[in-house]
Amino acid sequence: xxxxxxxxxxxxxxxxKQRVIIANYLFDGINKHVTAETLSNKLLKMKAGISLATIYxxxxxxxxxxxxxxxxxxxxxIYFDTNTEHHHHFYSKNDQKLIDINVDMKxxxxxxxxxxxxxxxxxxxxxxxx
Amino acid sequence: xxxxxxxxxxxxxxxxKQRVIIANYLFDGINKHVTAETLSNKLLKMKAGISLATIYxxxxxxxxxxxxxxxxxxxxxIYFDTNTEHHHHFYSKNDQKLIDINVDMKxxxxxxxxxxxxxxxxxxxxxxxx
DNA sequence: TCAATACATTAGAATCGTTCTAAACTGATA
DNA sequence: TATCAGTTTAGAACGATTCTAATGTATTGA
Numbered sequence: 001x002x003x004x005x006x007x008x009x010x011x012x013x014x015x016x017k018q019r020v021i022i023a024n025y026l027f028d029g030i031n032k033h034v035t036a037e038t039l040s041n042k043l044l045k046m047k048a049g050i051s052l053a054t055i056y057x058x059x060x061x062x063x064x065x066x067x068x069x070x071x072x073x074x075x076x077x078i079y080f081d082t083n084t085e086h087h088h089h090f091y092s093k094n095d096q097k098l099i100d101i102n103v104d105m106k107x108x109x110x111x112x113x114x115x116x117x118x119x120x121x122x123x124x125x126x127x128x129x130x
Numbered sequence: 131x132x133x134x135x136x137x138x139x140x141x142x143x144x145x146x147k148q149r150v151i152i153a154n155y156l157f158d159g160i161n162k163h164v165t166a167e168t169l170s171n172k173l174l175k176m177k178a179g180i181s182l183a184t185i186y187x188x189x190x191x192x193x194x195x196x197x198x199x200x201x202x203x204x205x206x207x208i209y210f211d212t213n214t215e216h217h218h219h220f221y222s223k224n225d226q227k228l229i230d231i232n233v234d235m236k237x238x239x240x241x242x243x244x245x246x247x248x249x250x251x252x253x254x255x256x257x258x259x260x
Numbered sequence: 261t262c263a264a265t266a267c268a269t270t271a272g273a274a275t276c277g278t279t280c281t282a283a284a285c286t287g288a289t290a
Numbered sequence: 291t292a293t294c295a296g297t298t299t300a301g302a303a304c305g306a307t308t309c310t311a312a313t314g315t316a317t318t319g320a
Contacts, residue, residue, distance in 0.1 A: 014286090014287060014288080014296065014297070015287085016286075016287075016296090016297060016298080017286090017298095018297080018298070019297090035277095036277080036278075037277085050298090050299095051298065051299050051300070052278090052299095052300095053278095053279085053280090053298070053299060053300075053301090054297080054298055054299070056277095056278065056279075057279095057297080057298080072202065072203060072204045073202060074202045076276095076277080077277070077278095078277085078278085090243060090244065090247070092247060099244060101240075101241055103239055103241050104239055105237055105238065105239040105240055106237070106238045106239055107235055107236070107237050107254055108235065108236045108238065109233055109234055109235040109236055110231075110235060110256065111231055111233050113220060113256070113258055114220065114229060114258070117220070117222065117258040117259065118258065118259040119256055119257070119258060119259070120257040120258060120259040121256075121257050122254060122255070122256050122257070123254070123255045123256075123257065124237055124252060124253070124254050124255075125252070125253045125254075125255070126240065126243070126249055126251075126252050126253075127249070127250040127251050127252070127253065128243055128244070128247040128248065128249060128250055129247065129248040129249070129250040144267065144268070144315090144316060144317080145316085146267090146268060146269080146315075146316070147269095147315090148268080148269070149268085165306095166306080166307075167306085180269090180270095181269065181270050181271070182270095182271095182307090183269070183270060183271075183272090183307095183308085183309090184268080184269055184270070186306095186307065186308075187268075187269075187308095188268095191268095206305090206306080207305095207306070207307095208306085208307085
């Protein structure tokens with residue numbers, strides 16, 4: 001796709017074959033949460049012969065350009081989120097699945113941060129049963 | 131310590147030398163956040179010759195008995211928290227340090243959970259700059 | 261008290277997600 | 291279109307964690 005190439009160039013990323021394929025999938029307008037593994041599986045199904053190393057490289061390249069958000073939900077794998085706006089998540093441990101919470105939420109009763117520290121951002125993770 | 135042995139027995143854990151040493155350190159009344167690595171370092175300083183395997187085993191044994199909470203803050207290591215009450219955290223990525231938030235906080239504006247799912251718990255992580 | 265045994269500890273190997281390496285390849289540029 | 295910086299790749303390396311299986315120890319019940 002032309003616009004994906006343009007999009008990559010705009011973000012100082014050479015539109016290589018692999019990056020175009022991955023970007024096309026990730027930025028198709030539907031927000032996604034992927035890990036290197038889930039992305040690899042998806043690409044295998046699409047018969048895009050992209051090596052695991054490139055998948056890792058590309059996710060990190062995109063992350064460094066601010067095209068992806070990194071989520072640290074559990075310590076087993078790193079999730080990348082195509083929704084880079086500040087938002088929160090439902091997390092179902094059972095399904096290993098994340099769901100965006102796109103509504104505004106307020107946290108009240110927050111204590112002062114420790115001396116010399118400033119609050120950067122507040123992350124709310126809503127764990128789901130079942 | 132007598133009471134630590136008793137405490138371990140109460141939790142169906144044999145009070146072995148290693149478990150007594152580790153429990154004595156972890157449950158000395160001061161809440162702690164440890165990883166296998168930080169605990170290992172601490173024990174090395176105390177010249178308690180406890181193998182890494184035992185440290186992992188013990189942390190998991192304590193966790194399984196509900197004596198520790200597992201925290202998934204970043205994906206590099208697993209944190210164990212001696213404060214097993216429901217509470218939140220400040221997190222300084224810079225210092226790789228966690229600070230308990232023990233006051234009550236309220237989250238408002240939460241959307242309905244997805245169908246057939248129930249909210250288990252809400253975790254608030256306050257990221258600190260600097 | 262002591263032998264039997266069930267449970268714990270340990271060193272080192274294995275595992276698994278991720279990163280690194282260095283050689284081959286390719287998009288951009290002049 | 292030749293050059294070259296940036297990219298891809300297979301496979302090695304890495305680091306946290308788990309496993310293995312041999313050795314050690316707390317508990318039990320006679």
